Amino acid sequence: MSSPVHNWYKFTAGFSYKFVDIILDGYQPENTVVYEPFAGCGTTLVECQKLGFRSVGNESQELMCNVINAKLNWTIKEADYKTAIQNINQYVVSNKDKKETADKFHPLLVTLYDNPSLRELYSIRDGIHEIDNVELRLFFNMALCQTLHKSAIHPIAVPYISRSKFLADSGHALEKFNKISAQMVDDIKKMPNHNRLATVYNWDSRIENSKIADSSCRLCITSPPYLNNLDYGEVSKVHSHFFEMTSNWNDITEKVRHKLVTGATTHYRETDFNLDVFSQSEFAKKNPVTMKELVVLYDSIIKNAKTRKGKKSFHILMMHYFEDMYKVLKEMRRVLAEGAEAYLILGDSAPYGIYVATTQFLGDIAMNAGFREYSIHKIRTRGDKWKTLSNRHNISLSENILILK
Numbered sequence: 001m002s003s004p005v006h007n008w009y010k011f012t013a014g015f016s017y018k019f020v021d022i023i024l025d026g027y028q029p030e031n032t033v034v035y036e037p038f039a040g041c042g043t044t045l046v047e048c049q050k051l052g053f054r055s056v057g058n059e060s061q062e063l064m065c066n067v068i069n070a071k072l073n074w075t076i077k078e079a080d081y082k083t084a085i086q087n088i089n090q091y092v093v094s095n096k097d098k099k100e101t102a103d104k105f106h107p108l109l110v111t112l113y114d115n116p117s118l119r120e121l122y123s124i125r126d127g128i129h130e131i132d133n134v135e136l137r138l139f140f141n142m143a144l145c146q147t148l149h150k151s152a153i154h155p156i157a158v159p160y161i162s163r164s165k166f167l168a169d170s171g172h173a174l175e176k177f178n179k180i181s182a183q184m185v186d187d188i189k190k191m192p193n194h195n196r197l198a199t200v201y202n203w204d205s206r207i208e209n210s211k212i213a214d215s216s217c218r219l220c221i222t223s224p225p226y227l228n229n230l231d232y233g234e235v236s237k238v239h240s241h242f243f244e245m246t247s248n249w250n251d252i253t254e255k256v257r258h259k260l261v262t263g264a265t266t267h268y269r270e271t272d273f274n275l276d277v278f279s280q281s282e283f284a285k286k287n288p289v290t291m292k293e294l295v296v297l298y299d300s301i302i303k304n305a306k307t308r309k310g311k312k313s314f315h316i317l318m319m320h321y322f323e324d325m326y327k328v329l330k331e332m333r334r335v336l337a338e339g340a341e342a343y344l345i346l347g348d349s350a351p352y353g354i355y356v357a358t359t360q361f362l363g364d365i366a367m368n369a370g371f372r373e374y375s376i377h378k379i380r381t382r383g384d385k386w387k388t389l390s391n392r393h394n395i396s397l398s399e400n401i402l403i404l405k
């Protein structure tokens with residue numbers, strides 16, 4: 001969070017750019033293109049560009065693609081920035097006393113910002129909209145995304161809105177926006193080279209992306225969603241509602257959740273799942289050994305669920321998750337050249353106290369998706385902070401690097 005550009009967007013699921021550095025250390029920029037199927041807030045792509053490597057990635061959330069594109073554009077000129085920021089401020093001032101169209105404010109945001117700040121936020125948004133230059137619009141929308149985090153009454157993404165906590169320094173949206181934008185321009189000046197070396201597609205990595213050629217990358221550095229019920233649609237809903245990409249639960253399901261690897265029980269309808277039908281899927285047929293083990297876990301999770309509060313369908317979630325990841329791994333294999341390596345940061349899981357060796361399963365599934373060899377390197381133990389919860393399992397979980405060859 002203290003590294004320039006990387007710290008432009010507070011993203012719960014982001015990983016450390018230093019991880020990318022360590023891996024890139026063994027590669028040459030001249031003959032390496034890096035693939036990132038889960039671009040997130042762009043850590044891999046930004047770090048590759050900083051170090052002079054070409055990279056290409058997919059991210060299925062439009063909001064996050066905008067964030068990444070803003071973080072990758074280091075050609076903003078100071079003079080253009082100055083003119084635009086003046087215009088935005090003028091726009092906000094001249095709209096200040098306008099009779100407010102309060103119904104323009106999304107009801108969720110009304111509960112998260114004081115009224116003067118909310119007026120300023122919407123006014124800044126509309127002021128940015130008047131700018132002709134796409135790159136400048138992305139740049140200022142990025143600054144506005146950060147302002148949404150910093151001026152809220154409650155933290156809005158830890159990973160979800162945390163109404164029991166209060167931000168000490170909430171409000172003052174315009175002032176914060178100006179400060180954040182100025183800092184961003186300064187950060188750009190610190191970037192080592194200003195060439196654009198990375199491309200991100202607003203694309204679902206489970207599906208073949210024809211814009212990325214077969215065997216075009218030598219390395220993959222990524223962190224897929226974990227099997228831990230984190231709902232990315234919920235994580236980004238304050239922003240996506242504010243920018244009018246979504247407006248309610250259904251919208252989030254259609255426009256966000258359905259384009260993501262199934263990682264939360266909110267992504268599907270339980271009644272749509274049938275184990276017999278699933279057993280006939282390509283995934284089940286190509287991964288017979290894994291499938292057999294998953295069915296045992298599926299039954300155990302159902303059994304344990306009966307003794308737990310909250311009837312979540314983790315058994316179904318698990319099946320969808322591995323099927324989706326099989327598709328992602330197949331596409332990854334297509335994009336990677338012979339001899340390439342893939343580094344995936346992953347967490348193990350224990351839905352309703354049943355241990356699922358997620359990393360190992362994905363290693364096995366990768367073998368059936370065209371990879372030749374895998375190894376697992378444990379980075380840390382995780383989940384300990386939940387140990388005090390009375391219904392929490394006491395299985396030790398870990399975060400791992402899965403290396404595929």
Ligand SMILES: C[S@@+](CC[C@H](N)C(=O)[O-])C[C@H]1O[C@@H](n2cnc3c(N)ncnc32)[C@H](O)[C@@H]1O
Nearest residue numbers: 013014015038040041043059060204205260261
């Ligand atoms: C764990 S985060 C990646 C974090 C990233 N390494 C970073 O530092 O920001 C997973 C990301 O994958 C995206 N995602 C999930 N399913 C996807 C899919 N099928 N295709 C493309 N992106 C997807 C999510 O929107 C989320 O931003």
